[in-house]
Structures are given as structure tokens and as C-alpha cells.
Amino acid sequence: MKNEISFRISGQNGDGIFSSGEVFSKICSRSGLHVHGYRSYQSVIRGGHVNYSVRAANWDVAAPANYIDVLIALRPDSFIVDAPHMSDDGIILYDSKGFRIKPENVKVKEGVRVVDMPAVELAAQFSNLKIVANTVFLGAVVAIFNLDMSVFEKMLADNFASKGEEVVRVNVESARAGYNWAKENLEPLQLDITIDPNAEPKMFIGGNEALALGMLIGGLQFYAWYPMTPASPVGHFIAKYGELAGVVCKQMEDEINVSNSVVGAAVAGARAACATSGGGFALMTEAIGYASMVEAPVVYIEVARGGPSTGLPTKQEQGDLRQLLGASQGDYPRAIIAQTSVEDGIILGQEALNIAEKYQMPVIIASDLYMGEHFETIPEPDPEAIPIERGKLILDEVPEEMRPYKRYLVTEDGISPRTIPGVKYGQYDAGSDEHDEFGKLISDVRAGYPESIKIRIEQMNKRMRKMETLLKELPAPTAEGHPPEDADVLLVTWGSLLDITREARRELETQHGKRTAHLNIRYIEPFHSKEVKEILESYQKAGAKIILVENNYTGQMGQHIRMKTGFEIKDKYLRYDGETILPREITSAVLEILNR
Amino acid sequence: MKNEISFRISGQNGDGIFSSGEVFSKICSRSGLHVHGYRSYQSVIRGGHVNYSVRAANWDVAAPANYIDVLIALRPDSFIVDAPHMSDDGIILYDSKGFRIKPENVKVKEGVRVVDMPAVELAAQFSNLKIVANTVFLGAVVAIFNLDMSVFEKMLADNFASKGEEVVRVNVESARAGYNWAKENLEPLQLDITIDPNAEPKMFIGGNEALALGMLIGGLQFYAWYPMTPASPVGHFIAKYGELAGVVCKQMEDEINVSNSVVGAAVAGARAACATSGGGFALMTEAIGYASMVEAPVVYIEVARGGPSTGLPTKQEQGDLRQLLGASQGDYPRAIIAQTSVEDGIILGQEALNIAEKYQMPVIIASDLYMGEHFETIPEPDPEAIPIERGKLILDEVPEEMRPYKRYLVTEDGISPRTIPGVKYGQYDAGSDEHDEFGKLISDVRAGYPESIKIRIEQMNKRMRKMETLLKELPAPTAEGHPPEDADVLLVTWGSLLDITREARRELETQHGKRTAHLNIRYIEPFHSKEVKEILESYQKAGAKIILVENNYTGQMGQHIRMKTGFEIKDKYLRYDGETILPREITSAVLEILNR
Amino acid sequence: MVATQQNVQLFTQKDWKTDVAKPTWCPGCGDYGVLSATRKALVELQIDPTDTLVISGIGCSSNFPHFIGGYGIHSVHGRAAPNAVGAKLSNPDLTVIVAGGDGDGLGIGLGGFVHAARRNLDITYVIMDNQIYGLTTGQTSPTSLLGAKTKSTPYGNIERPINPISMALAAEATFVARTFSGDAKHFAEVMKRAIAHKGFAIVDALSPCVTFNKFNTYDYFRERVYKLEETDHDTSDLMAAFKKAYEWEFEDKVPIGVFYEVQRPTYEEQELAYKEFGNPVKRGPQRPPNLKKIIKDFY
Amino acid sequence: MVATQQNVQLFTQKDWKTDVAKPTWCPGCGDYGVLSATRKALVELQIDPTDTLVISGIGCSSNFPHFIGGYGIHSVHGRAAPNAVGAKLSNPDLTVIVAGGDGDGLGIGLGGFVHAARRNLDITYVIMDNQIYGLTTGQTSPTSLLGAKTKSTPYGNIERPINPISMALAAEATFVARTFSGDAKHFAEVMKRAIAHKGFAIVDALSPCVTFNKFNTYDYFRERVYKLEETDHDTSDLMAAFKKAYEWEFEDKVPIGVFYEVQRPTYEEQELAYKEFGNPVKRGPQRPPNLKKIIKDFY
């Protein structure tokens, strides 16, 4: 008996795949379940094959399902792309007449039940809109998973309320028709799941939106962006909700100017952020060094996708770490932090704004397509949980004893008291050239003078000291799971692979009797070299296998770890085909390595 | 007795410092000496304090001098910036009346002879141009160093020939006046140098120009640029000489478009290159990944300067290595090679174009301000020494057996036969998206299909295989100097520190009795991890101290080595104050570390 | 580039097709019109695909090179123009056509667009102008009209659009035209003139996005367009061209056709590097024949 | 921003000086004129330096903020405009002045320049136009004239310059003027009108580089400039403005003064985010007061 729901709908872009997937996700959420939703899509706007997968359970599912139990197949290509992922006893619903899927398309492995359901015909009783057939199919799926039909009906009523009673009626009746057809013609699945049709629904949100929401809660004031898959949803969210909450949301003309406008905003005193993906980030890099040099607090979000170059714009990769580390010329302080879950987006959005402002430096958030574009149920955020910390900021006039004001005062922690335009006696120039404590240039006429050389060294040291100060504030990473003396394997991952790897560990533990541990990196710069080294060495000494799992070709985090600790993780499972790694794939890779 | 000449002239920008320095360099060169010239300058155009240092000897001097023996001090600030670098028995020539240098400015250490020379008054006999005083001074310097006056006179005649006899006469007589004054009033220095006034002069050229010349010899066809210190001289050279040799030299509107125009040129079939510095390179990064994805051969030159951001635009730093390594999103093949000497520029210019074209990928040249903007005498290049290798290039029509033509054919070495527009049956689209062997996109409508996933993996593997193929072709690095069992210290450096460190080693060996070895990295990507590791470990095992010397804050090459080999070089001498490291500074740092 | 024999059709439609079965654009997308008109113009001009390079950036429209014969570059977003500049300067005998979106050319790529234009290389640049970011699913583009509700401006666009015609004129392009995907014949005629023009030719191609732009539809344009060719518009009069450029804004009429055309020396004609040694790509990489003359300055 | 009391001089020249003893420009550089005229205009308008932000890119001219009172941003090359956009949108009460070179604003920064202009934020943008790249020691800039021999064009420039006036007009700026460093009084007057103008104001400031530009000298301009104020030029007539824009090119006369001025709603006046919660920076970071309303869409 399964203790989870695994569903997918697939077809052409334009078939209403995503809205059906979302509807089913919310049915599950409103039934008191935890939900995980994930879409796969194409670059072309219409016609490409797309799908939406939903996984739901009483426990907090936070990874895509290994297999599909129920698939609605709207197009022949569903049998090429999706059917291979069916579980051994899965059910595929399709409509041979409605969608003209020819029998030769229907190729599935043994055990999978392929059901030809007259969804279009059933829908035709109520509407001649083809899209209504999706509702009929969903009604059937509700029946197959033994969900409560009233939840679906209420959802339809809510969703279509604005379109009038007639539309609601048509949809509800279509859904019922599908539900009844399934009840009559199909055996429901045997599931060990508790459904509560009266449950308080949970918030269901994507990783990008959670990050955006986190920043709104964190007091964001200015957001600039330029559309780029898969980072655009952050902008769409803030354009829609932020503007109404007093946040300026500006679509700029390109990423260079996005990246510079946020520095202007930050110098002017706003909490400022922006988001993009790989190629856009490349264009942003010059200004990131500039932000660090003028000590402006800015949050830069990079949601990676398949590279290099335009690459696979709608596909998953963790391939941009090297770019984040190498952004902009010279040595300069900045934080790089990976988003590790949808829920983490709420925290990280606030944390990043706080670090940026307290340390007066850029904070780069490393996310990726899977992270940003999958959905989960999460607890409602508490807007007061994390205080807004602005650090050494002078908002009234500069006190007399601090005049003449030194914007770049050399301090022990590397952080200087900061003013913003409008503050009396606080005037200074934020200059990208090397400067003295007042902000005056030393590069122009005084370069090479003994006192300029001294100032240069002092300012470099001051700026770079922020990295040490910050490192002390950040919690050190720990390995979860079995302690060294007790573990067969330590999995090392970063960012978005946290929950997927956790689930693989559960499989390894429960199905294969392996004792596992897991180190997932969240803070990339500054890096807890000492602690990470200790963890790795302790597991190695105790004889555990250490395995690196990453979604890229060269194992970029593995290289970073080696650079920081000297420790080489020799065993690796690296994926760079654009697909999100599934728990079972990690599991078998680990088993394979352990059995070598 | 000194076996070298060490001279500097300093004053304000506009005082003719650089041309005087160049004249003196050429006097030395025409006297049969090896010469090293180096300028220090400011961002402002007029008024800033600048200097030009010349070092010359019978042996091939390839590093700045540790101390100045003769200084022409044209401005009060010469006593602040330059005088501290005088050797213990050095001579400073200045003109208290002519340049109104007040006595309180004249502060020097004991032993240094400060000579008030009436250069302006002497010059006034022949001309009322203040600049002629420099010629008078230089005449004196020729006398002090016991050089042959006829060489200087001939130089003046050559230089001013186009301006007419009268100008030549004025200059020659001024020079003589200075020479005679010095012969009468000053003891010449005791030098152990052989002067040959009839020597064949050597070519005297800067690191940037040598690289540019190397590329011309290597068959460059298209060069794009946007001015940026200290990379501009490459562009100035090609604008002046390349255009006349059939090389298109285009100043573009910004570095993004520079970086893209060279890809367009390369796809069209030209050997294409461009150069910039840190901030400009940041803007170029997106197109570097694009070049690699479409497999276009392009050479990108980065001449680093003091960072971060605008930083110290006229100062030295090796601070951009991390940026070069992190350029552009995703994993993609590219070579990164450091220029190691002026003479190496001739070789590297050709080598880079060959590698780019043979491997159909971007080659990044890592240089820096010191490397690019210092001058040395070098042997005249042999234009046929290095063959032009174009690799798998189809220039006639595509043979029948290769049709339909596969631009991105999967091959064992990763390199596919390439066509260019104009070649019959060779049409293809150079696309930045992931593509199949024909160049057709797989990302648009076919992403996620089993066959697309397969193609993606094949193309990634194919591209990345080029890194392995290339690594095999490149000569592995070796340590020079004492073998492990016999060495006190192994110095590890990269690029421009080659010759400076060599000279430090000479000091350590001859003056301090230390047995030294040296590993200088030239090939950065792909990297000879195995060989470098072996070298480091062999010296470590044998008990030699290993010391990293770099011109940046974080020891970026040290980090790269650790990332590639796991080997951590704990002892470091890092300079990030914008100054070029002098041999004696390395020497004392090494001694200090050895004595710890 | 242009075939010389007059009455023989050396190149046909077939030569300008690729084996991509079907463009990936949405049914009804204006870009189909751009494609067929361009093919038609190329055939009529008897241009050899082997010597043609079609260059784009990134966007729905920028998939263009994959659907048309000849060599192609599908570069990165906003950088079609500099890619074209590099290619054309390296091999000035190529026919170079740039095609890409309004966002690509006038948003992120505006700088390169303007600077390429003033260079007056012999390049044809077609802006496939749908007043929206299509590929990224419908945000405002630099030509989106005031008030446009898009994903990035859910409450309406408050930023004045760029006027591609006056921008092209200010950029010193020597041929400036506009045409409309809904009028195949007019489009092919304009394209023909644009490609035949010696110098930088800009065509603002009104090419409706049927999926995301619900305002600037075929009907919107059909109601407003009229042909300059049918008026007494003087294409050699720069000021008249500027005046026509603002008709859409001030009079709600959309003139199509050639706004401006002038003959000026192209960049290629003045480029020094070709003088002695000819076309760099055709001649191939060479050792500098005058090496001695170059290095003598360094002694 | 602007002091209210009429007859009291709250702010004087002193407030607009900094403790940088002396600008680092070459003696005779046109930029000195820009500086003193700007200071004069600011004093006459009684603008409070504490609420002023002067923003530049990189170049000789871009050292400007260091020499003038108020807060300053000396950003990176070509990016003064987007920095200004971000600052102004975050604190719309600031007086924001951008000053930078022709290369900075019209070369590398052209895209940002044009897009900022069409946004019509209340910003004043002064192009310190010397027709050369000064700081990098004399290469062609986008406004260098045809034939100019520079370090990058040793055999003469073959690329048509950008016309900053017609470019500014095509960019939809609501105030477009030109002035000349050699005429202090005219400069201060134009600056005053530009800063007072509500909306995006562009001033093309002819500011000779005495070191590297041997052609466009003070004398060159003195021989050619004349004042639009002394003609019957109608600053509300866009076409008349375009006509005047081309006089330099076609008639070898250089009109200075205001070419065009129009009142249009500024971006700030239409920005939704200020409606309920006011100036973001002045109000400070806040929790979204309508959080419940936002998150209800996610259930």
C-alpha cells in the first residue's frame, strides 16, 4: 500500500496542463496533505510537450516522486516522455477518440494499466470547450485516489466564481461526470493516506515566490529585473504584490542596468534586490564588484538553468557556482548562500537582506530551476520571526564627534558607519576607485605615494575583514544522520539537493539497510573550511564512503570544497542532462558505488 | 662594482618623462645592452606624478631594479615617491632653480648624493623649451654611466630628423652641454659593463605590444576592442600596424559587443581576438560561454590591474584569476594561459590563435599591468618559427561522404570538422542553445525527450573532451633550479612573476647561499594537476619550504592549485598594494619565512 | 553575392528552406510572415545562400535563422548586431541579415543596434516587432504602448515606448522602413529594397504576437496602416521621415513603407585593411608581409 | 529639495564645494566650465546639497561628483543612468544630477541613457561632450567627427558620429538642450532650466578636451555657436527641434540653448508603489502591511 499520491498530467503547451496540475495540487492541499508540485516545460510558447507532476502525502514530501501512479496522457508524446516513468502498477488515462492518440503510440511497460476514457465525450455534454475534458479527467483522478469530491467541487466554485454561476456549474458537472465514470469503471488505488476534507489548507507556493515573499517580509524597498527563465517568477511576484505593498518594482532594459540600478538604490538607502539566471548574471558581475567596493548592500539572486550559454533554458542544472564565485575582478567581500528549500526561501529572503545591510556588501543567492520552479506546501510565514537588522546606519544627522564624516572608517570588524543621502553632515562620494576613509580617490593623482599605498592596504584589509566577521556570525554546517563511527556513507550536496537527498537517504535506510549521513552546503562564501574539513575527515577516518552528488558536469561544489579544505571527494554522482535528480536515482548511484 | 645600469626619471605628467625614459632605454639598447623599462603613471591626464625606470646590463635583465642608481628628479614629489628607492650611493640630479624644488623637499637617506644641476640654464642657451632640459639631464646621465655619447647623438638625430636640422642641432648641443657639465662636475659611477657603441640594436618592446605582434605573426584577421587601461596598447598597436597588414581593427562601443563581434568574426572564419582589463572582461564573460557553445575560435586577452571594481587603474595586480576561471555560466571548455614574459608574448600570441582554432574554443590570455606595460629588449621574432595550424577546417566544399553536414559531429577527440560561410554544402546554424550534431536546437520543443537527453549528454561530453585532448598536447610544467633533494625552498608563482622571481632566486643563491627552485604556472586551464601535485609533494617530502608568491590578496593561484591538487601552500608572500614586486622584496620575504 | 545571370533562376525557394520541418512559432504568429517575405525577397534578388549569414539574438523571433537557408548564427540575447558587425567586417562579401525581436534589438541590444547603424556596414536589420517579450511569456518590451498590462506591468505600463523609426533615423541608418506581417506583398517588396540597399538598412516589421499581445493585433494594424508608397512621401527628406515617424503616436495612423533612404559610402568601402590584402577571410590568415616595416619602430 | 524662503540665501557656493583642493582636470579643460556653471545653477535654485545626489560613470568628466557638494556616486563606466534610476526611484525626493562623458553616456552607456530618458524620471543628465575618450588618452568617442585622427583611428575615423540632440529627442526626453563650456553665463542658465524642468532633462555640454582633441577646440566652437534664445525657435515644436539638431552637420553652425521642452507626467507621479506608503527610503523598510491579502492567493 502506498502512503503517497503521485500524479502527472502531460500534453502540449496550450492544453491547460499547468492549471490542471495546480488545481490538483490544491485539491490535495485542501485535503490536509503535504504537496509537492513540479512542472516541465519547453522554450517554445505553444505546442511543446509539457507536464505537471503532483506528489502528496501525510508527511512532508519535499522531492519529486520516483514514479508516477496516475498519468493523464493528453498527447501521443506522453507515451514517449512520461509513460517510461510509470510505477509498475500505474494507471494511464487517455482518450483515444478525443485526442486521437493512435494505438501504436501506446507503448508501456508490463503491469501499467492504460485506460481509454471518453473524457471529451463526457465533457461535450456540458461544454464544447476542449479544456473542460481536463476537468473530467481530474474528476476521475479524484476518484482513483479516493479523494473527497467536495473539495474539488469547492475549488472549482472558488476558481470560477468570478466567471459566473454557469461556468461553475459546467465545471462541477464535468468533474462529477469524470468522477462517476471512474467509480463505475475503475478500481481505486489502495492507499494508506488520511484525507481530511475539512483540513486547514496549507500555503502552496513555489521556491521563487517564497524567496520573493521572504524579501517582502524582510523589508525590501526596490526590486529591479529583466525577464529571464527561470528567475522571472520572482519579478512577476513582486510586480504584482510588491508594488501594492510599497515596493518599487522596475523592469529595466537589461541585466547590466538592473545590476547597477540596485547599487544606486542601495546607496540611496533602499533595501534592494534583483534576480536573473546564468547569462543575465554574467552581465551583472561588473556591478557586483562595484557594489562591494562602494560598500552598498544589495541582494543578487541567481536561479541557474542548464548551461553553458543559452543552453537548456527550461532545464535544471547547478552549473553556475563557478560563475558566482568568479563574479567580477579583484578580491572583494561578498556572501554567497544557496537556497535549500521552498520554505528556506522565506528565511533566506530576509537573512540575505539583513546580511547585505549589516555588512554593507553584496549577497548572492544561489538557486536553480528546480528550486525556484517547484512548489510545496509550507507553513504560513510569521512576519515577525526575523528582525530587520540594518547595522551601522546613521539616519539622523551625523553626530558632531564623527565629523568630518568618514564613510569608510577603518574599524576592527571591517564595517564603517554608513549614511544615506538626506542625512546632514553625512555627504560622501561612493566611488568605485580605491579611496581613503573619506571616500576620496587615491588612484587618480596619488597612486604609488607611500601614504596612498598605506591607505590602499588598510582599505583592502578593512573590506576583507568583513568576511571574517560574517563567518563568525554564520552557523557552521553539520552533517545530519548517522555519526561518523556509525555511517556507511556520507552524501555531500548543496542547495536544492537537500530534500531530494534526504529522501534518497530514507530509501537507503529503510529499503536497503544503509546507515547514511548527509552534509548539505548552504553558506558558500564565506565558507566554514575548518568545520567542513573536520566533518569530511571524521567520516573518512571512520571508514564511511563519501559521495558527492551534484547537478553539473564538473562537480563544482566538490571543487570548491577541495579548494577550501584540500579534501577531495573521489566518488561522485554528477548529472548534467537537464533533468532533476530523483531520490531513487541517488539511491541507486549510492548503492552502485557502495557495491563497487 | 655594479654590473648593471639603474636609472629613473620622475616628475609630472606632461614633463616628458616617458619619452626621456624611452630615449635612455634605446641608448642602452643601441649600446649593446639588454634593457628593462617600466613606467608608473596616474589616472589623471596631466599633473600627476609619474616616472620611468630603466635597467640595463650585459646579461638579460628581465625584472625591475631593486634600487635606483641615478635619478633625475624633476619635481618635489620625486623626493617623496622615488628618492626612498635610491641605492646607498645613488645620485639624484635636480635643478633647484629650474624646477623650484625647495631645499626642504630634498630629503634623502645618508650616502645618496644630491646634485643640483643647472639643466634649465644650460638648455636656455639653445632653446626656450623647458622640455630640452630633459635632454641636458640625459646628457649628464650618459656621462655618469660612462656610456658613449655618439650613440645618444645618433638617437637624437634619428628622432628629430623629421623636424629638421635645427631641432636636431638644438638637441644634440643640449645633450653635449649636459654631458660636459657632468664630466666636469661629477665622478662617473664605477661600472663593470661592456659597452659596444656599434652593437646591433635589439628590439625594445612592451609586453602588450609583443602579444599584439605575436598575434599579427599568428595570422590574426580581426581584432575588436574598447579602450581600457592597461590593455589599450594592444589595440593601439593593431590600429596602427595591423590595419596596414590587412588586419581589421575595430573599436566597438563597449566590451559586450567587442566580445560578441569576435564570435561573429570567428564563425565567419577569421582568426579573431580582443583585449581588455578586469571590468571590461566582466562584461565579456557572457559571450565567452557563447563562443565555447558554438565552438568558435576566439582569443580573449585580460590585462589585469588593481581591483576590485575601478580600483587602482594604473597599478599592478594579479587579482583577476578567479574571474577568468569563473567567466560565464555552466561548464564549458576553454583554455586559460598566462603570459610569462615580454618575449613570451610573441609565442603566446601565435600559440593562442592556434589552440583556439584547432580546438574551436575560446582561449583566455591572463596578463597584467606589469606584464603588459613594461618593456624589454628581445630577439627579433622569426615569423616562421610557429606554423599556423587551423585544425579540422573545411574550406572547399563539404565532401559528399560528409553530407548532410554535421557541424557538431561527435568525435573521439571532441573536435568536429568545421565549415565557414561560403563553403558549399556546409551550411549550419551556430546556436547558443544546446543542439544536436547538425546544430539543430534540442532545447526548444524537444527538451526532456529521451533522445534529447541523450544528445545533450553526448554534446556535453564531446565538448568537454576537448579539455583532455588539449591537456595532452600541452607541455607539463617543471620546476627549475635545484631538484627536491637539494633545495631549501620552492617558490610557486604564475605568469608575470616568472622573471622577477628568477632574479630573486639569483639573489638568494648568490648572496644568501640558499638553494632554490621555482615553479611558475603558465597553463591554467586545462591544468596539469598530476604533475603539479607531484612537484609540490616531492619538494615537500624532501623538506624544502614551499612558498607562494602572488600579486593579490587571497592567493588566487594558490587556491586554484589547491582546488586542482588538494595541496595547500601554507607559506605565502602576497602583495596587493598596487606595486610591482621587486626581486629584493621576494628575497627578504623568503628569508624571513625560512628564518621563522 | 547576387547572382549575375539575369534570366536563370539559380536559387529557388527550396534553397531557402531548412530541414526544420516547421517553425516553432505559435500558429498565427506574425513571424511566419517575416519568414516567407524574407525568403521571397532573397529568391527574387537571387542571392546565394552559401554566401549568406543570417544572425539573430534570443527570443521567439530570434529562432529565425533555424528556419531559413544559408549559414546562421543564433547568438545571445541582444547581441545580434555586434555579431553581424564582426562577421561582415571579416568577410565583407557575405550577405548579412539580422533578424530579432523588439526586446532583443531595442531593449537590451539598443546600444549595439544604434552603433551598428551609424557604422553603415552593408547589413539588413529586421526588427520583428511585436511590442512584447514573447519568449519569456509576455512582459513589456521597449515598444509596448503606454498603459499596456503585461506580466511585468500588471497595473499598466507607465514608460513611453521607443519609436523605432525615429530611433533608426537618429542612429544614422541609411535606409529606414516599416512593414507589416499582415501584408505579405508589401513585406517582400520592402525586404527586397532593404537587402538591395547598400548600407545599413533597418526594417521595423510589425509582427503581432497572437499569444501575449492582445492589443497590437492584426486588426489593430489593419485599421491603421497605410502605404507611404501611395503618398507623395519623399524618401530622401530626413525631416519628412521624422514627421512620418511620429504619426502613429500623434495621429493614430501607422505608415508603412520606406521612410528614408540615402546613399553614403559604406564602412567596407572605407576600411583600410582591405585595401592592399583584400577580404580577410577569403585570403586566409597570413604572416604580416610588412613585418620589417612594423618592427623597425621598436629599435 | 528646493528651499522655500524666497529671499534668504540658505545655500551658497561654499555648500557646493568639496575639500578636494582642485579638480584633477588638465588646465583649460572644458569640464571646469561645467562644474562652475552647475554650482551656480544649484545655488540660484537654492537646492539643498544634503538632498542632492550627483552621479557619474568613469572618465575624466566622471570625476565630477568629487568636486561638487552633495552626495555623490562615482559608479562604473557607462552606468551612471541606471544608478540614477535606482536612486531616484528609491528616494524620489532627491535632486538627482547625472554628469559624465560622451563615451560614458553615448558609447557604452547608450542603452541606459535612452531607456532612462523615455522613463521621464525627474533627473538632469549632463553629457560632458568633448568628442573624445579623454581618460584613456584619446581614442574616438561616439561623437568624434568623421575623419578624426585619434589613437584608435590613426588613419582617420570612418564612422558617422551620433547626434546627441536627435538621439535625445528620439529617446523621448522631455527637455533637450545644448550649451558650451566657453560661455559660462549661457551654461548656468541652461543648467538652471534643466534642473528646474520636471522630467528627464538632457544637456549636451560642449566641453573641449584641450589635451587630446585638437580639432573641436574652444575656437572651433566659438566660430560656430549661436544662441537659440536669440532666434524665434519654438521649443515646443519637436520637428523644429530635429531640424536644429542637424544644423551642425549640414550647415556647420552649432546652435546652443534649449531645443525642446515639453511637460509630461513624470514616472514618479505615476509610480504605484508610492501611492499608499510614500517615499520608500524616507519611510524605511517595512513588513508588507497587507501580507494576508498577498498570501491568500497561495491557498
Ligand SMILES: Cc1ncc(C[n+]2csc(CCOP(=O)(O)OP(=O)(O)O)c2C)c(N)n1
Ligand atoms: C542575457 C539574457 N537576458 C534575458 C534573457 C531571456 N530572454 C530571452 S528572449 C527575451 C525577450 C524576448 O523578447 P523579444 O526580443 O521582443 O523577442 P520575441 O520573443 O518577442 O520575439 C528575454 C528577456 C536571455 N536569454 N539572456
Ligand SMILES: Cc1ncc(C[n+]2csc(CCOP(=O)(O)OP(=O)(O)O)c2C)c(N)n1
Ligand atoms: C567597463 C570599462 N571599460 C572601459 C573602461 C576604460 N575607460 C575609462 S574612461 C573611458 C572613456 C572615457 O571617455 P568619456 O566617457 O568620453 O569621458 P572623458 O574622459 O572624455 O571625459 C574608458 C573607455 C572602464 N573604466 N570600464
Ligand code: SF4
Ligand atoms: S509567443 Fe507570440 S511571438 Fe512567440 S511564437 Fe507565439 S505568437 Fe509568436
Ligand code: SF4
Ligand atoms: S584629458 Fe581632456 S578631458 Fe581629460 S582632463 Fe585633460 S583636457 Fe579634460
Ligand SMILES: [Mg+2]
Ligand atoms: Mg518581441
Ligand SMILES: [Mg+2]
Ligand atoms: Mg569624452
